[in-house]
Amino acid sequence: MMNDERNSGDGGGWARSCDSCRSAACTVYCRADSAYLCAGCDGRIHAANPVASRHERVWVCEVCEHAPATVTCKADAAALCAVCDADIHTANPLARRHHRVPILPISGHLFGPPAAAHLGIRPDGFEEAGEVQEQEEEEEDEATSWLLLNSVKTNNQNNGFLYGGEVDEYLDLVEYTSCGENQYQDEYNQQENHGMGDGSDSVVPVQCGGGNDQLQEQQKQQQNPQMEIDYEASNTGFSYTASISQSVSSIEAGIVPDATMIDISNSHIRPPKGTIELFSGPPLQMPHQFIPMDREARVLRYREKKKTRKFEKTIRYASRKAYAETRPRIKGRFAKRTDVEVEVDQMFNTTVMAESGYGIVPSFYN
DNA sequence: GAAGTCTCACCATCCACAAGATGCA
DNA sequence: TGTGCATCTTGTGGATGGTGAGACT
Numbered sequence: 114m115m116n117d118e119r120n121s122g123d124g125g126g127w128a129r130s131c132d133s134c135r136s137a138a139c140t141v142y143c144r145a146d147s148a149y150l151c152a153g154c155d156g157r158i159h160a161a162n163p164v165a166s167r168h169e170r171v172w173v174c175e176v177c178e179h180a181p182a183t184v185t186c187k188a189d190a191a192a193l194c195a196v197c198d199a200d201i202h203t204a205n206p207l208a209r210r211h212h213r214v215p216i217l218p219i220s221g222h223l224f225g226p227p228a229a230a231h232l233g234i235r236p237d238g239f240e241e242a243g244e245v246q247e248q249e250e251e252e253e254d255e256a257t258s259w260l261l262l263n264s265v266k267t268n269n270q271n272n273g274f275l276y277g278g279e280v281d282e283y284l285d286l287v288e289y290t291s292c293g294e295n296q297y298q299d300e301y302n303q304q305e306n307h308g309m310g311d312g313s314d315s316v317v318p319v320q321c322g323g324g325n326d327q328l329q330e331q332q333k334q335q336q337n338p339q340m341e342i343d344y345e346a347s348n349t350g351f352s353y354t355a356s357i358s359q360s361v362s363s364i365e366a367g368i369v370p371d372a373t374m375i376d377i378s379n380s381h382i383r384p385p386k387g388t389i390e391l392f393s394g395p396p397l398q399m400p401h402q403f404i405p406m407d408r409e410a411r412v413l414r415y416r417e418k419k420k421t422r423k424f425e426k427t428i429r430y431a432s433r434k435a436y437a438e439t440r441p442r443i444k445g446r447f448a449k450r451t452d453v454e455v456e457v458d459q460m461f462n463t464t465v466m467a468e469s470g471y472g473i474v475p476s477f478y479n
Numbered sequence: 480g481a482a483g484t485c486t487c488a489c490c491a492t493c494c495a496c497a498a499g500a501t502g503c504a
Numbered sequence: 505t506g507t508g509c510a511t512c513t514t515g516t517g518g519a520t521g522g523t524g525a526g527a528c529t
Contacts, residue, residue, distance in 0.1 A: 430519060436493060437520035445523025446490035 129179045133158065141170040141219065142181035149173065169218035176411050184213040192216055197411075 129139045131151035139149035143159070145168040150158065159165045172182045174194035182192035198213065428434050441448045 428520085430494080433493065433518095433520045435520090437491095437522090440491070440521080442522060443490080445521080446488095447492070447521085449491060 129173065138178065139173050142173055143168050143170045144181075144218070145169065171216050171218055182216045185216050 129149050131137045131139045131154050132148040133150055133154035137151035137153060140152045141155050142149050143155070146158075150170075155170065159168055159170070172192040174180050174182045174197050175192055176197040177194060180194035180196065183195045184198050185192050193213075437447075441450060
């Protein structure tokens with residue numbers, strides 16, 4: 114199993130397939146075995162015995178997905194191979210300022226978001242000893258780095274977002290935990306069990322980086338339900354949005370060249386914690402007519418993706434928003450309702466209930 | 480120092496959720 | 505009487521938006 118050389122795996126445009134199961138895309142490279150493994154096989158093989166569990170593995174490069182990562186870019190929060198690192202961080206003087214550190218090998222069980230692992234954060238949420246102080250210093254460098262990059266982007270035409278640049282890659286981690294794992298699951302469960310807009314405090318799937326685009330996309334998905342897996346392979350790989358019956362940032366679809374489109378929705382599997390079972394089923398079907406994506410396209414997509422992320426406020430409870438908007442205020446602060454207002458409110462509700470037969474909880478589904 | 484921009488705390492109310500209490504087989 | 509399950513009650517904390525104050529450019 115010698116796979117050290119780049120692009121020696123499967124077709125150039127696709128993520129290298131797992132050397133064990135040959136079906137899923139690899140996520141880690143085991144140095145001891147000289148093997149590229151998917152998360153499922155990695156967990157299976159390296160949990161088999163104590164010796165195997167000590168094998169040091171590294172993440173596969175998040176850009177090309179074909180070579181073991183050699184460095185972690187703190188600013189990008191991404192693990193990159195030497196070639197991608199050179200490509201990305203020699204593009205301009207500001208990119209060269211990104212703080213990169215040699216990739217930290219992973220040992221033991223590989224569960225939990227990759228970001229936490231390759232950023233030196235243990236799965237239990239605690240940072241590794243001795244890294245806290247160092248990270249404080251690094252954070253300053255990062256801030257300088259991406260802020261400067263932002264200012265440059267401002268001069269470019271591709272901007273308009275408050276949080277462009279490098280920091281969004283960190284926020285991807287938040288997205289993953291708060292949106293991918295919880296929100297989407299919750300939404301799916303609610304839709305599955307109750308349907309939309311059943312009058313309760315409905316969760317509004319406004320956006321997780323996609324804004325209204327995602328809402329529109331969701332509506333499309335509801336019209337044409339299907340299981341879909343979206344993985345932002347070129348990004349950090351951690352903003353992994355495994356969604357059922359909804360997904361796919363239309364932003365991506367808008368900017369990624371056609372030649373790369375197929376790859377977007379299929380080329381990847383880096384399942385984070387709790388999602389391995391979800392993807393351990395039948396391997397993804399590769400389309401018969403896929404167009405290989407070269408490195409340039411990947412790097413381009415990687416960069417474009419970072420530029421087009423949106424971070425708008427997410428309204429989780431439309432009813433609360435409605436109540437907040439109708440609530441009396443004093444200098445912007447919520448004020449207590451007067452008795453008169455309460456009475457009027459009750460009268461109104463009584464009238465409505467008499468007419469419709471049931472109460473109404475405001476909901477903002479359009 | 481002035482002007483413009485940005486960030487954040489504040490407030491009352493609603494509701495999801497968890498824990499405890501209760502009833503029944 | 506003890507156990508397990510379902511239902512009800514209660515308490516807690518998060519979410520919500522407009523405004524002003526302060527920090528910052």
